[in-house]
Amino acid sequence: MMRLFVSLLLSLCVQNIWAMTESMPKIDIGKGGQCVKDPQWMRENHMHLLKHQRDEAVRKGIRDEKISLKNCIECHASTKDDSVIARADSFCVACHRYEAVKIDCFECHSGIRKSAWLQQRNAK
Amino acid sequence: MSDFNLQRRSFLKTSLGAAAVAIAPGMLLFSTAQGKSEGASSKVRWGMLIDTAQCKPGCNDCVTACNKENGLSGGTSATDSQWIRKIEIKDISSGRELSLPMMCQHCENPPCVDVCPTTASFKRDDGIVLVDKHRCIGCRYCMMACPYKARSFVHEPLSDQNPDVPRGKGTVESCTLCVHRIDQGKGPACAEACPNKAILFGNLNDPQSEIAIKVRSVASVQVRADLRLNPGVRYQGI
Amino acid sequence: MANNISPQLRSPLFYALLSAGVLVVLAGMYSVYLMEEHGHIITGMNNQIVWGIPHVFAIFLIIAASGVLNVSSIGSVFNKPAYKARAPLAGLLSIAMLTGGLTVLMLDLGRPERIIVAATNFNPTSVFAWNIFLYSGMFATVALYLWTMMEKRMNPWSKPAGFLVFIWRFVLTTGTGVIFSFLVARQAYGTAILPPMFIVISFAWGMAVFHVVQSTIYAWNKLSLDDYVQKRMRNLMAVFVIAALYFVATYHLTNLYFARQTEFEKFILFDGGVYPLLFWIGYVFIGNFLPLLLVYHPSLGKTKCVLFASLLIILGGFCLLYVLIIGGQAFPLSIFPGFEVSSSFGDGAIGLYQPSLPEIMLGFGGVGISFLITAIGIHALDFVPHEIPKKVGHS
Numbered sequence: 001m002m003r004l005f006v007s008l009l010l011s012l013c014v015q016n017i018w019a020m021t022e023s024m025p026k027i028d029i030g031k032g033g034q035c036v037k038d039p040q041w042m043r044e045n046h047m048h049l050l051k052h053q054r055d056e057a058v059r060k061g062i063r064d065e066k067i068s069l070k071n072c073i074e075c076h077a078s079t080k081d082d083s084v085i086a087r088a089d090s091f092c093v094a095c096h097r098y099e100a101v102k103i104d105c106f107e108c109h110s111g112i113r114k115s116a117w118l119q120q121r122n123a124k
Numbered sequence: 125m126s127d128f129n130l131q132r133r134s135f136l137k138t139s140l141g142a143a144a145v146a147i148a149p150g151m152l153l154f155s156t157a158q159g160k161s162e163g164a165s166s167k168v169r170w171g172m173l174i175d176t177a178q179c180k181p182g183c184n185d186c187v188t189a190c191n192k193e194n195g196l197s198g199g200t201s202a203t204d205s206q207w208i209r210k211i212e213i214k215d216i217s218s219g220r221e222l223s224l225p226m227m228c229q230h231c232e233n234p235p236c237v238d239v240c241p242t243t244a245s246f247k248r249d250d251g252i253v254l255v256d257k258h259r260c261i262g263c264r265y266c267m268m269a270c271p272y273k274a275r276s277f278v279h280e281p282l283s284d285q286n287p288d289v290p291r292g293k294g295t296v297e298s299c300t301l302c303v304h305r306i307d308q309g310k311g312p313a314c315a316e317a318c319p320n321k322a323i324l325f326g327n328l329n330d331p332q333s334e335i336a337i338k339v340r341s342v343a344s345v346q347v348r349a350d351l352r353l354n355p356g357v358r359y360q361g362i
Numbered sequence: 363m364a365n366n367i368s369p370q371l372r373s374p375l376f377y378a379l380l381s382a383g384v385l386v387v388l389a390g391m392y393s394v395y396l397m398e399e400h401g402h403i404i405t406g407m408n409n410q411i412v413w414g415i416p417h418v419f420a421i422f423l424i425i426a427a428s429g430v431l432n433v434s435s436i437g438s439v440f441n442k443p444a445y446k447a448r449a450p451l452a453g454l455l456s457i458a459m460l461t462g463g464l465t466v467l468m469l470d471l472g473r474p475e476r477i478i479v480a481a482t483n484f485n486p487t488s489v490f491a492w493n494i495f496l497y498s499g500m501f502a503t504v505a506l507y508l509w510t511m512m513e514k515r516m517n518p519w520s521k522p523a524g525f526l527v528f529i530w531r532f533v534l535t536t537g538t539g540v541i542f543s544f545l546v547a548r549q550a551y552g553t554a555i556l557p558p559m560f561i562v563i564s565f566a567w568g569m570a571v572f573h574v575v576q577s578t579i580y581a582w583n584k585l586s587l588d589d590y591v592q593k594r595m596r597n598l599m600a601v602f603v604i605a606a607l608y609f610v611a612t613y614h615l616t617n618l619y620f621a622r623q624t625e626f627e628k629f630i631l632f633d634g635g636v637y638p639l640l641f642w643i644g645y646v647f648i649g650n651f652l653p654l655l656l657v658y659h660p661s662l663g664k665t666k667c668v669l670f671a672s673l674l675i676i677l678g679g680f681c682l683l684y685v686l687i688i689g690g691q692a693f694p695l696s697i698f699p700g701f702e703v704s705s706s707f708g709d710g711a712i713g714l715y716q717p718s719l720p721e722i723m724l725g726f727g728g729v730g731i732s733f734l735i736t737a738i739g740i741h742a743l744d745f746v747p748h749e750i751p752k753k754v755g756h757s
Contacts, residue, residue, distance in 0.1 A: 061249070117287055203403055206707045212704050214701060237487075238487045242485065279401050294402075
């Protein structure tokens with residue numbers, strides 16, 4: 001019984017030891033900068049901010065440009081491909097993949113910087 | 125334990141901790157956020173008055189404009205989304221023919237809102253009936269309930285959405301009265317695009333607005349008025 | 363035939379059947395995976411026919427799940443001993459079919475991973491939202507009822523539990539009926555006759571499913587059903603079938619009387635193609651006339667006839683639901699009464715629907731789940747009815 005327990009515990013650690021070779025996720029922060037709160041606060045609370053803001057915007061029509069998803073993307077989309085989801089190191093993908101927290105925002109929302117999207121549309 | 129493992133653990137711990145006490149972080153955020161709009165008010169009721177006499181059969185400008193504005197494919201197969209469509213109607217007894225655009229009627233008593241299990245289908249304070257895609261589970265009950273066949277279901281994965289108009293697979297959608305434009309002080313794309321100015325958009329609650337004056341003076345009807353849904357879209361000349 | 367199979371060989375047959383059930387369920391799960399990946403475009407459903415074959419299967423299973431409890435109600439609430447012995451099996455069938463039906467319904471959603479939103483953002487005017495609670499409550503009440511019947515110390519409580527189940531399933535089946543009743547704009551729906559019609563139909567289909575399962579269990583275990591009990595049960599099923607037909611007839615007759623409904627009735631009953639076919643041949647002839655003949659004809663009405671009649675009733679039930687759910691959607695909305703209409707969105711046109719393989723697999727997957735729960739339940743626990751010896755003096 002004890003042996004089983006110990007071997008289970010060990011097998012859980014193997015994965016962590018393996019992962020030790022990896023460092024923190026590499027994130028393309030796009031234009032970067034800070035306009036809402038400091039990075040650590042954002043890491044802990046961005047999901048609550050988004051959840052609250054989406055109800056305010058959609059259901060009440062209270063649109064706060066600074067904390068809108070579009071505005072996040074405007075800064076944080078990669079300067080290379082204007083996207084927050086296109087590559088493994090894109091702003092949203094990098095951390096979410098690392099933490100294995102699946103997000104479905106971008107099934108509906110565009111992950112492209114609006115200014116770039118408008119350019120693309122007008123070019124068509 | 126290594127440095128990085130500690131980092132990861134604290135990341136997870138603080139995230140979990142934050143989630144556990146996340147009752148009203150938004151209240152704090154409200155005070156820090158600046159540059160936000162007032163929000164929809166029930167003092168306003170957005171509506172449209174469509175003059176069918178000005179609507180030409182064969183003209184699809186309103187449909188094309190809506191498709192372009194909202195990122196719709198423009199396809200007309202049975203599974204393609206159509207937020208607005210032109211209907212050709214012919215009075216069976218008299219033979220009179222006319223053409224008109226049909227879209228979500230933004231009812232005051234919307235059946236779609238009554239039946240939605242998740243409150244995804246809702247009426248905003250200013251009268252616009254919308255689908256909150258954050259809550260929509262894609263049950264399509266609202267599509268069964270709508271008397272005007274206003275709603276479409278997204279049957280396949282979408283990409284390249286308009287950043288102002290989020291749309292996704294598995295949810296239901298319909299005409300939003302271009303709410304993203306209204307909130308910027310503009311009007312719906314269809315009204316702007318009509319070459320004959322057949323679609324008049326405005327605030328029905330403002331007695332001095334162009335639409336309110338016109339609705340008071342010319343004869344107009346609501347489609348399926350017998351259902352007593354009090355739609356915000358009215359038609360002249362039916 | 364069963365008599366020649368030795369006990370040791372019967373077990374492999376059981377496991378073979380279970381494996382077949384698992385395969386059917388896996389096929390259903392695969393189609394769910396496909397629908398999640400590619401969207402509903404791979405199904406036959408579209409913007410005109412929004413609810414298709416999965417809903418036909420799901421609603422049949424849910425209605426039958428409610429109706430099969432009639433057998434237990436007649437035992438616990440109305441105190442008929444022959445039925446009382448069958449109450450646990452009916453309870454198991456109810457749970458099995460509810461599970462199967464709800465699984466199909468939930469997995470057909472555009473975004474099934476978000477189903478919990480129906481509980482966190484509950485809309486009290488939505489009967490769908492109410493049904494979430496009614497159906498989960500049904501699981502709980504039937505489980506409770508089973509416990510009171512199978513746990514000897516709880517037996518005195520089986521009557522109140524049975525009563526609770528009786529009330530609950532009436533509310534639940536009404537809730538299923540008003541899903542359609544509340545749709546004022548569709549000519550097929552928006553009528554108050556649907557909930558009582560669904561309730562009586564549930565009695566008929568529930569009994570039919572019970573008969574099928576009971577006959578199979580008895581044949582498998584080489585038991586024979588007492589003639590008296592069989593006669594009572596099959597006659598009751600026939601009465602329910604006639605009552606259901608009465609409701610369906612009243613529904614159509616009333617519709618035919620209203621000038622604004624005659625176009626719709628003409629479509630469903632005469633010139634709608636597959637719908638009149640399914641209605642008259644599938645439901646009326648195969649689902650009513652033939653089973654009633656099999657039950658009531660003097661030279662018929664024995665075990666095999668009852669089994670066959672029950673299967674036909676089930677088939678007829680599927681046909682009726684197809685006509686009601688899909689035919690009801692195929693007929694265009696009357697947006698401009700008195701006008702002929704046409705558009706790019708199918709206004710004025712009959713909706714076209716072709717059931718696709720993923721949908722059919724999903725539907726059968728639900729049946730497979732019900733089968734597995736029933737088979738494993740009977741194998742593991744004491745659900746086979748204990749026949750109560752006939753009282754002296756009964757005819």
